[in-house]
Amino acid sequence: MERALQGIRVIDLSHVLAGPTATMLLADLGAEVIHVEPPRGDDAREYGPFVDRIDKDRSGYFISLNRNKKSLVLDLKQAKGKEILRELIKVSDVLVENFRPGTMDALGFSWEEVRQINPKIIYASISGFGHETLPDYANRPAYDVVAQAYSGLMSITGPESGPPCRVGSSIGDIVAGHQAAIGILAALFYRKSTGKGQRYDGSMVDGLFSIMENAVVRYTVAGDIPKALGTAHPSVTPFQAFPTRDSWIIIAAGADKLWAQICKALGRSDLAEDARFRTNPLRTQNREALVNILTGVLTRRTTAEWADVFEKDGIPYSPVNNVKQICEDPQIRFRDMLVEIDQPGIGKMKIAGSPLRLSETPGKVYRGAPALGEHTEEILTTLLKKKKTEITALRNEGVIN
């Protein structure tokens, strides 16, 4: 199988999640990603769950994000470490970093400095509020939960009239990572015609604000301040989770004709004639009454029993799968979305696969994640043409590992 990004080399100075998400997407597409780690390793190596015991090379969290990458340990506080990074920059296509703004400048690797070293490089930064900011925001620290709250996404997520809720995964980092991958790919495409490098300045807050969907225009056009609605949709009804005898089930009447089919499937064709529920706007207006009636019907059977009914009738439905259920789901397995890797030092383990299902150059998990510094020697020898004696000296000085 061919690889879309064959021959593209990425210097990955990033850590934990936003940057590593971007470089994971690029590595899955076949780029050579060299994860440059400080001697203590990417912080994510300290995040659980661990396989058997706490160890920098046994973090399931790190492994799932860093499959397909190489690891080179470099101390960037030492002059010789900086020199090696300079050499790497000369032979690379992309640099990715997600330090707090100012850190790369302090290290001597700002965009202005790096483009002097390699004018064709694509230099991608991801931070909480961005690098180009109002003065107050220049060094403001941000984590995912800060971006979820600041962007407004948290204010529309959670139960109706309840406390705000965080999206259960770190969507602030993850969306920013996807957008950085888009920016980098667009820049690589542009560079292929023009030879020009450029800078990408991504922000987690910008990223989440850009995916607020209709919430933004509801305010700017209509003056509404959207609120959280549990599982319900602000303008489509019924389109939410209902309790069943044993758990929950989703019903999604995304098109008007589905409503009559749903009523019939529930054995309540009378509801299709009910004047309060005849159209989607009416159903949305009378949501509370409708939800009460449907809850009364749906709690009489189990989720599996209702699933059989809806499946037969072609009604859009879903159980609310927990993580065990989805990991064991046959369709997820069929789509290669849970893949087994043979992780050196650990053996077989399962991580999420790539959703980038291209026919000729699919996103793929080629191999597991690197042990800390696993590729230091290989990269110094083959890419930077260092001699064994130089490598030994650098190692003795703690510049590499």
Next chain:
Amino acid sequence: MERALQGIRVIDLSHVLAGPTATMLLADLGAEVIHVEPPRGDDAREYGPFVDRIDKDRSGYFISLNRNKKSLVLDLKQAKGKEILRELIKVSDVLVENFRPGTMDALGFSWEEVRQINPKIIYASISGFGHETLPDYANRPAYDVVAQAYSGLMSITGPESGPPCRVGSSIGDIVAGHQAAIGILAALFYRKSTGKGQRYDGSMVDGLFSIMENAVVRYTVAGDIPKALGTAHPSVTPFQAFPTRDSWIIIAAGADKLWAQICKALGRSDLAEDARFRTNPLRTQNREALVNILTGVLTRRTTAEWADVFEKDGIPYSPVNNVKQICEDPQIRFRDMLVEIDQPGIGKMKIAGSPLRLSETPGKVYRGAPALGEHTEEILTTLLKKKKTEITALRNEGVIN
């Protein structure tokens, strides 16, 4: 300013959200996106909020997603409509669709048929469960809320021990749209070297499963079934929203040294010495006790008062902004994330901007969204070289509009 995708033409047969998100990202990067709509228009033209009155050309929802695109109205049920689509495919680089699987085949535009017309085309499909599926899933209908529930994301989003919650925006469509843009860009890059087209087969369920972060390995490595935790993080504490005197505030102790700083800022340096809270694992284990203590302190002042304190001390914090607050936020304005467009027939209105902040080829909102069929004549005349008389005849037959 240059455009990364200058010269790339996209036939956009998609509707509502997942497909239009992908083509919005491509259009913001400078691709020419021709949104081919049925005579009744993209369903999203019927979604509110509307500017002043209900009208297919006045949906704020449609406008925000379809800025920068062209609209061509084509009846694909008629043979002459299919012929025009065939002509468009010949002169295009990318085709995007998000019909239910089977629809494009029934229209005569399956991947196998389209690649016969143009072997270099990149053919991107997005659906709920994918096109290559187990037999039971081949035609299964899915909307965003179905994907959120099926993927497991809903089971980890919501209050602790409360009902499951939907992410407040349609993240199933949006993530799948971002991933499709990544797949298309990778395929365009690959095509530039090889001349080969290919197919992308994206799924909303795959997309959300791929962004579950540590939840997947927590099950596959440790056997845990992760649950919803409100705003809290499963393994970092304190890292969540707390009530204040007037609303909420986020505190994020993402690194260990921040804990002592937080205690000091709260005037409770004694807590930094408390044996129950000394390390992050201990704070996570004793979260309930810690949250009770911090809530007692934080509810004594308003969010704005605490923000001043945390700002001065460099502590990662955030108010839980609502949509009005974030739309009026100076930093969002500074980053061009809320842009004013001059929408023909409407005038000035504000929509979310592009987060793709590239220095040479930034994602940009060049213009508003097209009225239904606004570019039909232009495209038929200039791109397909039709004569006025042919266009009039096609219009009289209801093939175009």
